[in-house]
Structure formats: structure tokens, C-alpha cells
Amino acid sequence: MPVQNTIALKPVNDFLLFVQRHTGESITSCYQCGKCSAGCPTAYAMDITPRQIMRGIQLGLKDEVLDSSAIWLCVSCQICTLRCPREIDIAKVIESLRQLSHAEGRTHAQRDMAVLYDTFLQQVHLFGRLHEVGLGMMYNMRSMHVFNNVMRLPSLFSRGKLKLRPEIEGASEVKQIAARVKELERKPS
Amino acid sequence: MSRIGVFVCHCGTNIGGIVNVPEVVEAAKAMPLVAYADENKYTCSEVGQGSIRDAIREQKLDRVVVAACSPRMHENTFRKTVATAGLNPYLLEIANLREHCSWVHSDSKKATAKAIDHVRMAVAKVARHESLFPKQVGLTKRALVIGGGITGIQAALDIASAGHEVVLVEKEPSVGGRMSQLDKTFPTLDCSACILTPKMVDVAQHPNITLLSYSEVKEVRGFVGNFEVDILKKAKMVDHKTCTGCGTCWQKCPEKVTSEFDLGLGQRTAIYIPFAQAVPNKPVIDMENCRYQKYLKWTQTEEGKKPPECRICEKLCPTKSIAWEQQEEIVTEKFGALVVATGFKTFDHSVYGEYGAGRYPDVISSLQLERLMSAAGPTEGEVLRPSDNTHPKNIVFIQCVGSRDDKVGRPYCSKVCCMYTAKHAIMLKEHDPEVQCYVFYIDIRAGGKDFEEFARRAQDESGAVYLRGRVSQIYQDGKTLKVLGEDSLIGRPVEIDADLVVLATGMEASEDADRLAQTLHISYNIYNFLIEAHPKLRPVETQTDGVFVAGAAVGPRDIPDCVAHGSAAAAKVIGLLSQDSLTTDPLTAIVAPMKCVGCFACKAVCPFNAIEEQTTRDGRIIASVNESLCKGCGLCVVACRPGAINLRGFTNQQLLSEVMTLVRR
């Protein structure tokens, strides 16, 4: 774990209680077997493994967990959840942490993932449906990867697989839904 | 008028920490018929028991309530206490303030109120107790041991050596159990066969032991000292009285089937002994697979040709021992005590899809590895991997498969697999110095004499690499197996290319353990392991008198513990059988002759056939209870509409007064 200092453990572990309440999952059940990390496709690229995320919550290391790149590199593939011998829904826990990290603006460790998700949703808000060309262009601009060529644009164009103009069905619906969601989320439940 | 004494126990702080004991004492003093009440720090201690005796004498008490722990804990202790002070031991009642009160409640006020109620009920009940006198019944000085693994063998030998007759029932064609499948045994690495075989032979030769192999217990009647057991002897189709075990038949039998004993890795014939050192060393015929049986069962409607008649075994047997006319039979035997030692089976790893669910030939169980390592096994001790018979070099072990896993419904630790895996790592290195073992573990559980040292040896001397983590997946990649794990100590995923993967599968209760337990009226837990009367203090006894349990049937256990357990059960049986008569529990049903109308509704419900017919002097036929058969269940009492039959210790009046004292307080 990228912890630089001795960890001073606090007798009251608010973070653990918060995560358990928020997700309904029993984090204390985790006995650190590592099966989650063993099968996780992206664990090799993470700064801390999914198992260490669970341990971090158990010890109340909020910053270490929420600032990790790991929670942004998790692709929600649910292999961990499927196989956890303590039947913990790890993918759900990490998803909640990602939402929390996003809400608290702690996305620096994998900023690009957050930018991608934000851009994606923005496209959906604008058009109701995803516009892939728009997503690629916007993402490249906002992530500062101006020369990012991941979209294989020329070959895709030549095969007629990209539409230049977005479809806009349902756009107004999505705007309304998004507005209502924001409203509902502001209200404390 | 009774003079009741009430003794309230603090149990250190176990009770006193929650229940306000002085308040309970004060409340007791105010109860009707209570002549004396006091408190004790530890009532079951010498001092505590002494104070009861003193009070009985000094206060002329005629009945006693002890308000302490569960009656299942100390009822007998305190019965003896009051008896030594001259009271009838049945003039005692226990109020459970510990297990049912202080240990489960945190609100002191409410717990105290409840404690007072429980004392009140006990007082109401004890006031209606009568003096009871146990009777003596005879007993059959023979024991039945069910299961012929190392545990059952040890128990049978110990009981037999003490001079009692023993019948040992084993469902397989040979005794030996799982231990006979092992190669060497931790922590000393002696050869399993070398230490087991002599004991198996002793069983066969002991004058006091009758071995019924290929047999099962069907039905059990009676009670401690006087059990009557129906034993099913399966048809062996071989007359073991004349068979000399020459082996001609099983060498010549043409029908080959996969061997259960070698766990699918080897073959046996249709007429077979499961392994070379089998006891009895005489064959049985597997009727499912025997060609002659197929020939007999073949009908015209089936497709294909009629199979050959075969009967080679019959033709070649020098002693004419093949007995096609043999039928299964049920024999009924009498016993004074029973020992259940039915052992375990290993977890079936095919539920683990992520480990290939049995699809990958080179992913094997530890017990299969034992067969591969055994000189008497299918590969004659050469460790060859099943897919291509090559010598594996990189071998990965995965511990806790089917143990400590809620996902597969097995949250418990199987206790022996850490140790046997260390054993395997050590032995494989001895077999082939080029072997590299990797062991994935979660914790290493090596509690036991010389165990930790042994487990260390696997790493320090045999160079096994231990990785702390549970493997997530195995997949076949060409000829190798990719094993995906995490080394949780360094916190990085690891990937190993393995030639062979060995799953340390956990221990499960044996097939049918629940059915057998039901037949014997003993308890079993949700995993079908048998439940002992007390996990610490009565580890081989059960709630049913005269039925004892031992070995891996009770829970995961290694051989040293199984042997100790087998001997412990034997000691209990010997103690029981050394008595000339048994004292029966006097808490039985009793009929009031004047009230009985002779309807025999009681007889219809009595599970123990304890109700008999009796003619009164005035010629009426009424019910009477055979006290040595009655087990005091009370079914008859509820069935009897005129209220003529009652249960001592739990009479209608007593239960009613308990209820009344509660609702009218």
C-alpha cells in the first residue's frame, strides 16, 4: 500500500461503518485470502489490489483507498464477486468507492478514466444516445491526449462504421432524467 | 409443608455480572414454601456444594432449587450433592440463569426479572417433586463398532482386549478406511500401510472380534445396555468360509472397471479385493459389472448380442468358493454399547468451475496424489501426471479447497490439509529433486506436537515456495496449467505455469452419516458431523446413553487424534460393560390404575413399546408401564384423555404450576 507513514489506528472507524452501511456488504468478513486480486484482470496495473482495498476499509484508511488508481482501473467485471469465499460483493463495494471518489473529486490517480466517464455521460446528456465520434474527440481534447489514435478513425471511416452526425432521439428525456437525478441526490435520504 | 432452599450462583461474574443476584435471593425468600435462600460465588465448587449440604441439615430443607447454569451442565453434580446430605436426589430443580439469561441478555433489570421468574418456576415445580428411586437392569456385555477405519479398528481392539466381545461392521469389502489409501503419514513420515496393516490383521485374528465387512447397520432398537441391531450383510457372492484368498479369480477376471480405491486413477476387476493388504483378504463380486450377471440380466428386447456367460472365476477357483446363490441377509444382534466411527469423505471439487470442475486431467485431489505416490498404487509409486504419464516438475498446491469457503457451504477448517500438503511437498522433493512445489495457503494451521517443525521443513529443507493467497483460476494452456493467484504478502498477482495442480480438498462427513445418526437417535450438525455430548468434557459420548462417537465422523481429525479418540470411546464402553447392571433413569411414565379406562391410546403412541396390558384384581384390563423400556418422552401422557398416565419429573401438575406461577405473578 502506498502508505508513507506509520498508520495510527483510530478506535472509531467511521469509514468502515460508512462503507458497510452504504453498500450493505460486510467488509469485516473479508479474511484477506486474495482470491479477488488473484482473478482480477486489471489488478496487475493497480497501485493497490482489490484485497488491499478491503483491508484499507477494515483499517479505516479512507485517503489511501479513495485516492487509489485501483478503484478507477476496476472494470466491474465481477470475477471477484463471483468467487469470493466470504460472499462479499467486492465489485459493488469498489463501485461505491468510485462514486464516492468521484463525488469528492479525488480522481487524480486515474484522471483519464474519470474524464472518459464524464465525457461519455455528457454525450448522452446532449444527445440521449452515445455518439462515438463525439466521444472520441471530446475525450481526446479533455484528457489532453490530442494525438490519441485509439479510435482508429481512418480505418473505421473507410468501413463506414462511424457516423458523423449524432442521433438525437430521447435527448430531452435524458436531460429531464439527469436533472431529476441531481435533484433527488441532493436531498439527504 | 415443604421447606425449600434456593441457592443462587454468581458463577464468578458470568451470572452476577448481569443478574442482580442479591435481588434474586431476596425475591426467593418471599416466595411461598421457600424456607431459605442464599447466594454462592461458585455453587459447583467444593465450598458451594458444602454450603448446600450444610443448609439442608441446618435448615431442615426437604427440597432444593439451584439457580445457576444449565441443568445439562450440573444437574447430576447437584443431585449427588443433595443425596450426600440425605435428600432424595430427585428433590432438586435447576433454574438456568446463565445460558438462558445472563449470557444472552444485557439489560440487567430485565435479566434479573427473568431470573426471578425462572427461580419462581423452579420452586413451583420442585414443590411437586416426589422421591424417585432408580432401578437396576441387566446388560449385554458386547459392543458394536460401526466403521472400520483407524478409529474403529483402535476402538474394537481396545474393547476386545479388555475381554468384551466386539462386532465390527464395515460397509466396504475391507477395513482400513482412508488411512489405507495414504502413502506416508505426517509428522513422522512412517509408511501408512506399515503401521496400519498389522492392526487390520489383529482385528481379523482377535478371538473377541467378529468382523462383518461389506455390511451396514439398518435398524437399532432398545436402549443402553440392551440394544438390538439389525445388520445387513451384502451378498459377496464368494463363500469366505472356504475361500483361501489365493487370488486366481481376480487375476483372471476379464472385466476391468475403474477402482474406487484408486480414485479413478487405476483399475480393478469385477471380482476384487480393493487393495493388496485388504482385510479380509478375500474377494467380493461387483454385481453391477460382473459379466455373468450381465449375461443373466440380458433380455431379448435389448440391442446388441447376448454377452458371453464368462464364469471364469467359478471355473478357476480351486476351492469352489464362488457362490452365485448368495443373497443379502439381515442378522439381528444384541449389544450393550455402540461406537460410531464412520469417518469422512473428501470434498468433491467438481463444484469449483474456476478450477476446471474436474475437466482438467492434471488437476487432482490430494488423496489422488497419495495413490500416485503409493508404491502399491496404480503407478507403483511413480508420480506421473494423468494426462500424458510424464513426470511433473512444477507442482502447485491449493489449500482450503472445499474448506473455509462459504461459497460452497463449507466454512469450517478441515484441520489436516495444511499438514498433509506440507507432507506432499516434502515427499515429492524426495521422489524427484528436480520438482519445484508451490503452495497457496491462507493460513498455515500446524498446531500439534512437532507439526510446526514439520511444516517448516517443507519450506526450509524441501524448498517449497509458500504463497499466501487463494487461487482464483486455473486454465489449460497447451500442456501446462496456468494458475492465477495473488501473493498477498507482497500484494501482487502471480501466475504460475504448472505441470500438475493438487487440490487439498477438505473433509466432509461420510455418506449417509445423517441417516445413521437418525437411526441411532444421536445429533449431527448441519454438515452431518456427529455431535458429542460436550465438546470439551464429554468428547466421545452422545446425548443417547450407550452410544459413543469417535474419529473423523465427529469432525475433521488426523490419525493421532483419531487413535486417541478411538481409545477414549473404548474406555467409555469398557467402563459401561464392566458393570453388572445398569441404573435406569426413574423419570418414567406411571399409570394411575383407578383412572385408567384401558383405551390404550398411550400404547399406540409409545415409541419404545413400553406400555403393557395388565389385569386388575377386579378384572379390568388397564395399562402399565415397563420401566426398563420407558424412556420418559411423555407422548403417552398427552395421548391419555382421562389423565391416567403421568410422567415423573414432568407431571401435568408440575407443568401447569410452572405456567401458573408465571402468568399470575
Added chain:
Amino acid sequence: MSEDNSPLVIGFLCNWCSYAGADMAGTSRQAYPPNIRIMRVPCSGRVDPLLIVKCFEEGADAVLVAGCHPGDCHYTEGNYHGRRRFALLRDLLDFMGIEKERFRIEWISASEGKRFAKVVSEFTDEMTKLGPRKVG
């Protein structure tokens, strides 16, 4: 109802399974509400339905009978007899105007301490919600 208006629950527990299960709840410190008063009986088949009627007549709010799981009875078949009788009892309670929910029968084995605590907690909660029994 006791003074603080919480229900009085009378529990008849068979000695071999459920009483031992309640002991197990104790040894493993599984907390449950203190309303229940426990009576030890040899077998759930020893519990006379008329005694349960009596409990209700005299003011108990709820009755729990707990015995061995079907098939596990220490006396082979006591709990079967119990079960049959209690089915009839339910109709009788109904006839007497006592809510059927106030009587419960459960199978709790000697190893199910946790379950015992859960059953008692749920039953007590339910009874608290149902409120005191209207006597008369």
C-alpha cells in the same frame, strides 16, 4: 404483558435439541430479547395442547414450542405426534379468538444456537408489533 408493556412469551423446549440449542445460544453469546420464559420438557410431544390453551387463558401473550427437526427426534417420532396435534391446536385457537400468530412451533437442533436467538428475536418483535392480547 409485564409492566413495561412487552409481551410475555412462554417457550417449551425439548431437552435434547431445542433446550440444548438455547444453551448453545448462551455459550456463544447470541443475544435475544429477555421476554421469553423457558420451560424444559423431555420432548415436544410432551407438550399438551390443552396446556398451551391454558397459557393463553391465563394471560400469556405468545407461546413457542421448539423441538428436534423432523427425523432427528431423540425418541424417534415424538415430534411427529407433536406436529399433528399442534395443527389441530391452531384451529382451536382460532375458534377461541386468539390470533394464530401467537402460537409458533419451530424445529431447532442442539447446534442451532444462532437460529434459536433469531427465532426468539423475530417472534418477540412480531408479538410486540401485534400488541398485548385482549383478554376476555
Added chain:
Amino acid sequence: MVESDHSSKVGARTYSYYPGCSLHGTAAEYDISTQLVCQKLGIELRELEEWVCCGASAAHSTDHLLSLALPAHTLKQAEEKGLPLAVPCAMCFSRLRTTIHEIKNKDTLNLVNSAIGKELGEPVAVESMLQMLADESISLPVTKPLNGLKVACYYGCLLARPPEVVGIDDAENPQTMERLLVRLGAEAIDWGLKTTCCGAGVAFPRLDIVLKLSHRLLSLAQKSGADCVAVACPMCHANLDMYQKDMIAKFGQKTKLPVIYFTQLMGLALGFSPKELLLDKHLTDPLPMLREKELA
């Protein structure tokens, strides 16, 4: 494991159709081949008019309620049509099924209702195109059996997990696609990574991850003797198909392995031409391999 609910499609095989964003974009092949195959099999697909994006991983990574509300909006439309909903895209399918699963909780349902401004009733049955077409009661008029074609069936994450939500036959070793392709004359190879993640949606920011994961899948499929990989998800297809050049550059993989939508393989067996099925649109060209097998 949850059985998928087939009861609702007894009688006429008519479905509402939710293509999702990808099928109207980079995954047109999947859309077209699905439509052709369904036509041939007498299954009518009626595309929902006003469908919106399911939110994909972006929504559920950042905003839980939004990730339920977007699929819920689509569910409501499907409910109004009263027909079961067929969904080709695995991501959309997963989001829709997850939403149905989560709104079983009454509080969640109320919240979602407020978000979409409508009252959700009993949700219609939602089926993945794979589950729907693999139904063995549908007879397959095969004109050109896929004899000699060895296929590695690939499910990825979203069709296999969580099993209780998606209703797969076996979460570790599913056989749905295998059984279907075998009925078409193909041979399904056994391989151990059919439900292992290909890198999902991280290609933009972390192409390195997609390359590593997808390369591992492709090389195992190849090593296990597959002529091609069959997929049922546009995202899987993109990851496995688009970057094979990069993989060769990075890992030196020997040959390319075509990645084909299972509906395209069905289409071939049912007699459509490769061109009709847009088999010429993939970045890793499957046509040489198909020609060699005399399937194109």
C-alpha cells in the same frame, strides 16, 4: 441460477428491440446480422422508438441512481409495448437486467420512479440476443453448415456475471453459445478464458490494459486450435478485433485471429452472403479464413 423466462414469448415470436448505441455506430455488423437472422427465423423485432443510452460503465461508475434511471426509462417504454425485450449488446443487457434486479427493492423502485417521472409496473422479460436465439425450440433452417469451423466462444463478463442477474447456465463454463454453434455444424473448442475480461471500456485511457488482456485471450484461443472467436458484445468485439495490429507490434503474436459476431456465423449457416452480413467490415479480416473453409 436463474432460468431465463421463456414463457412470455409463447405464441408469435415478436419482441421489442433495443439495439443500444453501439449497434447504431461501430457495431452495425451486429445489428444488421441480427436483423437478418431474426427475419429468416420468423422472429419479429420492433425497435423501440425513443430508446436512450443505458449509461454503460460511465453511469454506474459515477452515479448509482442515474445508472438505474437510464435503463428504467427504456424498461418503461418496453412495458408500454407489452412485448418481451431483446437486447443484443451485452452491456445494455447487463444494465437492464441489473436495473430489474435492483428495483425489486421497494425503496430503490420509488427513487427510480421519481427519477424517470413515471411509475414502473411489472417489468417485461429482458433477454440477451444470445439467450433468445439459442432457444432450442427455434428450428434452424441451415443451408450451409459451418463444417470444419473451430470456434472459440467468448462471453466476456457481462453475459456471465452475476449469474443470478443474467441467468447464465454456468457462470464459469457456459455452454449456451457452444450448443447453438454446434447446431449450425461448427465445432466449439474448450478453452479456459471464455468469461475472462477483455479490458472492457478502458481502451481510450489505458489501451495498454486492453492490449494485454485481449492478447492473452486471443493467443489462448489460437493455441487451443480456434479458427475464430465468436462474440455477443460490441465492446468485446472492438477490443478483440480493432487492436490486433498493435498486439502484434507489442507482443509479437504470430497470426491474426478473426473475431466474429455469433449472429454473423448464424447468418452464414442460414445462407446469407458475407457481404450481406457485413463480414467485410471487421478490422481483422475474416474472409480469407472463411474462404479457406469454403464458407465464403
